[in-house]
Amino acid sequence: MADSSSVIDGNETLIPNLPNDLSALILSFVPFPFHGRLKSTCKLWRSFYSSKTPISLRNTHLPSSCLSHLLCVFPQDPSLSSPYVFDPAHLAWAPLPPMPVNPYVYSLSNFAALSIGPHVYVLGGSVFDTRAFPMDRPVASAAVFRYDLVVGRWVPLAPMQAPRGSLAAAALGGRWIVVAGGGSRHSMFGAAGTRVGSAEVYDVERDEWAPVAGLPGLRAGCVGFCAEGRGRRREFWVMGGYGEAKTINGVLPVDEHYKDAMVLEMEHGRWREVGDMWEDEERPRLGKVVTIDDDDDDEKNLPGVFMLDGNSIFRYNMASNRWLKESIVPRKTQSGSSFGFVALRGELHVISLLQGAELSAIRSSKHRRRGTVLFMQIYNPRNMSWRSLVTRTPFQCPLDFRTAVMCTIRV
Structure with a gap:
């Protein structure tokens, strides 16, 4: 286990009545987007979450499937507008510094x-x-x-x-x-x-x-x-x-x-x-192209290559050098808008903005507050099924998927 003593002095404890090694393990299992919020709890937690220990412990003790699979969004010039990471599993956003x-x-x-x-x-x-x-x-x-x-x-x-x-x-x-x-x-x-x-x-x-x-x-x-x-x-x-x-x-x-x-x-x-x-x-x-690593195919281990073209998803067949139609996005975007397209945790995320009548159709009041609301339509290529989720973003500037840059990260 990674040594947490470097961030703890004397008889201080991260969690009262628990050994610090166990406390460090518990705190490190908190998903990454919440680390910034927990820093304000106390000076000791700020020191802990500002060190290398949490991510080191996560990588050591959590299997890859249990790590946080995050979407990193650059809405504009990253030197002027903060990028954000999003955890779809917990609907949590966290800003990164410019x-x-x-x-x-x-x-x-x-x-x-x-x-x-x-x-x-x-x-x-x-x-x-x-x-x-x-x-x-x-x-x-x-x-x-x-x-x-x-x-x-x-x-x-x-x-x-x-x-x-x-x-x-x-x-x-x-x-x-x-x-x-x-x-x-x-x-x-x-x-x-x-x-x-x-x-x-x-x-x-x-x-x-x-x-x-x-x-x-x-x-x-x-x-x-x-x-x-x-x-x-x-x-x-x-x-x-x-x-x-x-x-x-x-x-x-x-x-x-x-x-x-x-x-x-x-x-x-x-x-x-x-x-x-x-x-x-x-x-x-070409439309927007993303890849999904096929870790289960030990013989070929080829990435699955998918393209979003309009409202259709195509899969690339390397043997025939052709794009084959895979599925259709269930809900189209409003006229003049575009989709974001990213592969995350073995699934394809088709992302759009909710506006006007679409936004008013959301019953949950937490999504009616200020901020851009994203609608994610998520396609699983293994079972060929769709699901969706809605999240309100913290962006302070307009989000245009034609110019925004996105990538994924696993921690």
């Missing part, structure tokens, strides 16, 4: 967010830089930050070798982060911006970036995920995205969307082309 502010850049968007262990990483993005000319033209960022849930602090890390926003990024093997493609397009603009085709890998332990073979062409707005497991090579998949913008009739630039998938074989450092995933008449571009 990222460190850079006085020269503002309005960060199109960044990537992912987690490894108790750490959340924010990579790249598109910003406006007051040192660049013209100042109203967005540029790509190479900055990388990590938030440590153990100590509650943001730390700047080694920047990427190539600035990139709208990038493909994924964690690999619990130690590496692979990124590819990207550009400088900003959420405030519908087109233009630069494109890159380079790729690189980050060593979490060494805080170092190293180049790997670049994509065959320039590509941004793509999706990345990793496939690895027993008896299988480690692979980094890049799907969809857009290349150089083309001008039609000299009026507006139109993106050339990719319909293929590229696979980087990490051991050999080379890309393999999978080919087009659908015919021209099927759909113009």
Whole structure:
């Protein structure tokens, strides 16, 4: 058991009439979103929940299935608006502190967010830089930050070798982060911006970036995920995205969307082309894509890859390189709004905002108070069933799923 004596002095006890080791174990089993609230109980609990002990004990004594599976939401630029973590099992929200502010850049968007262990990483993005000319033209960022849930602090890390926003990024093997493609397009603009085709890998332990073979062409707005497991090579998949913008009739630039998938074989450092995933008449571009690790399949151990396209969910079949219809979202969004889409605890969460008549239909008074109300429609691919939940958020700013960034974390 982790030693809790480092946060306890003399004859102080965390819980009266209980040994401190047992008390520390009990307090560590409280879900993470409640830790911040419990700090105000007393100085000793503040010291305990500000140390590494609670998460260390949770990881040591709780099976993976019993850990808190949290959704981390970045509603806007994380240096100006606090991100939040949400625990669906307990309908609990907890704020994270904003990222460190850079006085020269503002309005960060199109960044990537992912987690490894108790750490959340924010990579790249598109910003406006007051040192660049013209100042109203967005540029790509190479900055990388990590938030440590153990100590509650943001730390700047080694920047990427190539600035990139709208990038493909994924964690690999619990130690590496692979990124590819990207550009400088900003959420405030519908087109233009630069494109890159380079790729690189980050060593979490060494805080170092190293180049790997670049994509065959320039590509941004793509999706990345990793496939690895027993008896299988480690692979980094890049799907969809857009290349150089083309001008039609000299009026507006139109993106050339990719319909293929590229696979980087990490051991050999080379890309393999999978080919087009659908015919021209099927759909113009990828929807939102998430993956679910299939831990029970020891032979293949391939992630389940799902796409939300409008109100339909598709599953990607690697053998045929085709998207197969899986299910339909039971409740559509109101006209003009969009869904959030994330995989959490082996299930697909389709998230929307409740507004107007939908909001008034909720009987529980606790959801009628101020704050954005989220409606989560949750699909279980194993038994092909849907359920739902409603939660009121603590956001102080509007939430737009077209620009908000989300990732999951397990602690």
